[in-house]
Amino acid sequence: MKDKVQITVYGAEQKCASCVNAPGSKETYEWLQAAIRRKYPEEHLSYRYVDIFKAPHDSSDQDYVNQIMEDDLFYPLVLVNGEIAGEGNPRLKDVYTSLEKNGIRPLA
Numbered sequence: 001m002k003d004k005v006q007i008t009v010y011g012a013e014q015k016c017a018s019c020v021n022a023p024g025s026k027e028t029y030e031w032l033q034a035a036i037r038r039k040y041p042e043e044h045l046s047y048r049y050v051d052i053f054k055a056p057h058d059s060s061d062q063d064y065v066n067q068i069m070e071d072d073l074f075y076p077l078v079l080v081n082g083e084i085a086g087e088g089n090p091r092l093k094d095v096y097t098s099l100e101k102n103g104i105r106p107l108a
Helices: 025-039 059-069 092-101
Strands: 005-011 045-051 077-080 083-087
Touching (some): 025 092, 045 059, 077 092, 083 092
Antiparallel strands (some): 005 077, 077 083
8 A cells, every 4th residue: 555544534622513422523533543543554544633613724625614514514524535434423333444445454
């Protein structure tokens, strides 16, 4: 594998209205990193956190930020190589499936 798989989490310090009992975006980002590191080789992965309320955003980020602001998507929004792997309260199994679809294999 030559390129790293990028995991991007879009979120905010405040929780979304429908995520009252769910962890916050930053906690979800940190939890995903810890869970993924236990199962997959770290050298093939990179992580990004994008705060939806803090500019600047590049054009691809702005598209997702706009969809979140318009309530078309829920945050935290998790992307794996630009494809949605989970939103709101993302499921770890779905993120793992997305990683494996992108060629990441679990540690032996």
